[in-house]
Amino acid sequence: MKYVDEFRDPELITKAAEEIRRLADPNRDYRLMEVCGGHTHAIYRFGLKHILPSNIELIHGPGCPVCVLPMGRIDDALSVAKDPDVIFAAFGDMMRVPGTNGSPLEHKARGMDVRIVYSPSDAIKLAKMNPQKHVMFFAIGFETTAPSTALTLQRARAEKLPNFSVFCNHVTIIPAIRAILDSPDMRLDGFIGPGHVSTVIGCRPYEWIAKNERKPIVVCGFEPLDLLQSIVMILRQLQSGEAKVENQYKRVVPWEGNRAALKAMADTFQLRPYFEWRGLGFISQSALRIRDEYAEWDSEQRFEVPGIRVTDPKAAQCGEVLKGVLKPAQCKLFGKECTPESPVGALMVSSEGSCAAYYSYEHRKAALVPSPVALA
Amino acid sequence: MCLAIPGRIIEIAPDNPRSALVDVVGMRRRVDLGLLEDDRPVAGDWVLIHVGFAMSKISEADALDQMRTLEMLGESEAAVQEVRGYGLEEVEEKHSP
Numbered sequence: 001m002k003y004v005d006e007f008r009d010p011e012l013i014t015k016a017a018e019e020i021r022r023l024a025d026p027n028r029d030y031r032l033m034e035v036c037g038g039h040t041h042a043i044y045r046f047g048l049k050h051i052l053p054s055n056i057e058l059i060h061g062p063g064c065p066v067c068v069l070p071m072g073r074i075d076d077a078l079s080v081a082k083d084p085d086v087i088f089a090a091f092g093d094m095m096r097v098p099g100t101n102g103s104p105l106e107h108k109a110r111g112m113d114v115r116i117v118y119s120p121s122d123a124i125k126l127a128k129m130n131p132q133k134h135v136m137f138f139a140i141g142f143e144t145t146a147p148s149t150a151l152t153l154q155r156a157r158a159e160k161l162p163n164f165s166v167f168c169n170h171v172t173i174i175p176a177i178r179a180i181l182d183s184p185d186m187r188l189d190g191f192i193g194p195g196h197v198s199t200v201i202g203c204r205p206y207e208w209i210a211k212n213e214r215k216p217i218v219v220c221g222f223e224p225l226d227l228l229q230s231i232v233m234i235l236r237q238l239q240s241g242e243a244k245v246e247n248q249y250k251r252v253v254p255w256e257g258n259r260a261a262l263k264a265m266a267d268t269f270q271l272r273p274y275f276e277w278r279g280l281g282f283i284s285q286s287a288l289r290i291r292d293e294y295a296e297w298d299s300e301q302r303f304e305v306p307g308i309r310v311t312d313p314k315a316a317q318c319g320e321v322l323k324g325v326l327k328p329a330q331c332k333l334f335g336k337e338c339t340p341e342s343p344v345g346a347l348m349v350s351s352e353g354s355c356a357a358y359y360s361y362e363h364r365k366a367a368l369v370p371s372p373v374a375l376a
Numbered sequence: 377m378c379l380a381i382p383g384r385i386i387e388i389a390p391d392n393p394r395s396a397l398v399d400v401v402g403m404r405r406r407v408d409l410g411l412l413e414d415d416r417p418v419a420g421d422w423v424l425i426h427v428g429f430a431m432s433k434i435s436e437a438d439a440l441d442q443m444r445t446l447e448m449l450g451e452s453e454a455a456v457q458e459v460r461g462y463g464l465e466e467v468e469e470k471h472s473p
Contacts (some may be wrong), residue, residue, distance in 0.1 A: 008448070252442075
């Protein structure tokens with residue numbers, strides 16, 4: 001929980017909060033979804049809920065790549081990595097994500113060669129350092145990280161690297177938003193659009209949300225003031241009956257996105273016909289696979305992959321939380337069987353997962369928080 | 377993984393225009409510039425880095441803003457850890473005999 005004067009621009013924060021109060025019609029409620037996991041983390045960290053009027057509810061969206069990855073994908077990759085000649089390389093965020101028989105870290109403790117890399121290009125370096133072994137890079141992320149994997153694939157192919165491949169789990173944000181809007185139990189009034197994903201894809205891909213669904217969407221930065229300003233922009237649109245795409249994060253996000261990144265992605269990836277998302281089920285054309293031209297560097301084409309499917313534990317209600325139907329604390333396992341120290345569901349693993357964020361900033365500190373914080 | 381870390385380009389490799397030596401949160405690391413082919417940065421420019429790749433050029437003021445954002449989000453330590461790991465520094469330390 002943060003007090004307003006701890007923010008960088010307390011005056012601007014207070015002004016934005018006052019503007020939100022002025023714009024919000026007290027006779028209705030507002031349900032706004034922040035799509036990106038980074039925003040979810042920021043919202044909890046800064047305690048924005050305590051600044052917003054009670055009729056504005058922020059629904060946490062599907063934009064945490066670790067959280068939406070089905071357990072079967074981890075099991076699949078770990079089954080390939082059972083081969084003692086294979087090194088399993090992944091970002092640190094993946095290491096504690098549970099598979100059916102434990103996380104990559106637990107497999108490491110049992111003797112599997114598991115390494116953390118901080119960049120996909122370091123997975124290539126790892127392959128060069130270990131020529132007698134095969135390095136499988138477990139790639140994960142939305143359009144923010146997919147271009148880096150794309151360049152890494154291009155480089156592996158250009159260098160004809162024999163002992164490197166990518167186990168590709170990249171997903172795309174637009175089909176996930178579409179699936180959420182199509183979900184019958186979901187009512188949303190507007191979107192806080194992802195920041196860094198938009199650096200790559202730009203703002204145009206969101207236009208259908210405004211045009212066809214008549215919902216405002218504002219691409220947003222990660223500071224508390226960014227979030228409050230974006231909410232002001234959404235409320236202004238709602239007040240005037242408009243629905244358009246706006247860019248609050250102009251200092252980083254160009255309207256057209258990053259063409260070189262999109263080109264690298266188009267060269268190396270194609271859309272999968274469908275892909276399973278944890279909590280959301282199968283979504284058509286929502287994920288990337290590696291093109292056949294790069295088959296030699298595609299773990300799934302190179303190795304026997306069992307194609308494991310795991311149903312989430314029945315008691316865990318990750319799907320409902322992910323769609324915003326339930327609040328994290330309303331899940332039966334929250335804070336009991338499922339904690340950041342021993343997560344049952346993926347939303348509790350990553351700091352960008354809504355359950356982990358809620359646990360760290362609301363649940364744990366609930367007893368200490370004077371509430372609500374008065375602004376004026 | 378989803379951190380955007382600002383860094384300032386010190387020099388671009390003479391034999392590889394896609395590889396730059398970058399000062400990131402006080403450490404010098406190699407960063408890939410391949411995603412900025414359309415708008416190539418030069419030495420002295422600030423870039424936002426994701427997983428070892430420069431993703432966008434930004435102004436110095438925005439770079440300082442971004443550092444503050446990481447601090448506010450409690451992520452500056454994670455950023456330092458990520459950057460320290462670039463180039464397998466950590467991995468080499470851990471696995472060298």
